[in-house]
Amino acid sequence: MASIHPKITPIYQTSVFKFQDLDELDQYYQEPNSRYLYSRNGNPNSDELADAVNALEGGAGAVATSSGMAAIFAAILAYCQAGDHVLCAADIYGGSAALLNTELSRMGVSVTYVPFEQLYDLGQHRQDNTRLLLAETISNPLLRVADLRRLAAHCHELGLKLVVDNTFATPLLTQPLALGADITLHSVTKYIAGHSDVTAGVAVAAEREVAARLKQIGVFYGLTLSPMESWLAVRGLKTLRLRIREHSHNALALAEMLNQHPAVRAVYYPGLPTHEQHALAAAQGGGLFSGMLSFKLTDDKEAVSEFMRRTTRFPFAPSLAGVDSSLSYPLGTSHRALTAEQQAALGITVGLIRLSVGIEPIEELMADLQQALS
Known part of the structure; x- marks a missing residue:
């Protein structure tokens, strides 16, 4: 059979990948990125999307998720566990607030909302167990703009991580990681895919260890994006x-x-x-x-x-x-x-x-x- 070299990545519409023998199985576990096992663990299409957004954001690694909400969830869990506290900009997407208030509170993660005017004075809201600040580059819905370089420096002075929802800006306008943020995330559903026919998310980390943790969370919680949605998002990203x-x-x-x-x-x-x-x-x-x-x-x-x-x-x-x-x-x-x-x-x-x-x-x-x- 003639070799095939498609210009566009095919849609790997499969839930599982085949192994020829036990040597190939051992190779999978010894070299994690050498091949694929199960689409919840990784798929060429979802990896292509994650890698493309990671390149635009200048990150150390990324994970594609089943929605923007899943990306927010993964980003918070990358740094938090039961008993921790997070700060969140009061000017935030309502779904983010609902996740923090309803589900993460049940997991033992508490939240304090910070008015926009106090974002650069977080000391008054920080607790001993505070781990991060969640903010948006451009807020929804009043379009307030956070000074990310100043905000990242302030967070790090207080020992906090900065997680930035960059959906409104896209990495073509702003790259939060280059300004000091620790994780940047997107609802791929919006500008990245761009045609109102995909539901997806992506979270990008500034450090390799955190990127690995994001991928682990995606696998364990089943946040993985499907091959077809990934393929459509990559197609949209090109324009x-x-x-x-x-x-x-x-x-x-x-x-x-x-x-x-x-x-x-x-x-x-x-x-x-x-x-x-x-x-x-x-x-x-x-x-x-x-x-x-x-x-x-x-x-x-x-x-x-x-x-x-x-x-x-x-x-x-x-x-x-x-x-x-x-x-x-x-x-x-x-x-x-x-x-x-x-x-x-x-x-x-x-x-x-x-x-x-x-x-x-x-x-x-x-x-x-x-x-x-x-």
Whole structure:
């Protein structure tokens, strides 16, 4: 049979791999990366995705997981055990907070939430058993930007690890490990895969020992990503550089338009000069600011619903970062589980809408928003 050299990695849609004899089995255990045994332990497609994101993030190793939540779970367990305490930025994805509050608390890991203004003064929240801080490069949903170099230095002074959710920024804008973070992670579902047809995650470590621990957690807890999802994510990743540029350009144009619209009370986008962390975001993101923005209408539920009914290019779909634009409603979706006091403290009100700006022609997106807001 002629040798086969595919340009694209095939989909290894198999749960198990064959061994010819006991010598091959011994080789597997003596040289862990020499071959494959069982797809929960590793698969060429999931390894290809992990290696690709690891290269973009400049890490020492990575693991691909079945979702972004699985990546967050693995990252926390890489450093924590029962009896430990973690710090978490108050401006965090609601699912991350739910994981910490509900499941990790049952495992004996406690959490304290730190307001954005106190992120660089963690001493007042640190306990003897505190192990890490979980934060986001660009927060969800109000697009606050963390100074990762300063934050990493501060964490390390206190003996803490810094775990950064880099989903909104992607490694094309910001590489947290290069700025001192210990683990960076992504919901691959979002920008990395980019086409709203994959559910996946990845966690990348700055040190080999931690990368090995991430992979071990993935195997033991069954967090492994399937071959097909891995293959689709790798295919999407190949256009990330082009997509993130268009996402960012379109989002900036819409943010500038919304900022001038009389029906809009506030716009949250790091690309606007009026944004509190604009200079930091410009330096940390290489002049691009991602495709996510939020804005506020009047705090009237019917006004929000009317806007949603009128728009045709921004369907209400509670996810983000696909090539097609969409909108989400943080109060009723991602941050629904928070108390009313927590929502108010974060500025998540009835009138807050989050846009995931796609790569469609900008003129069409502008015209649609203008008619929906009229």
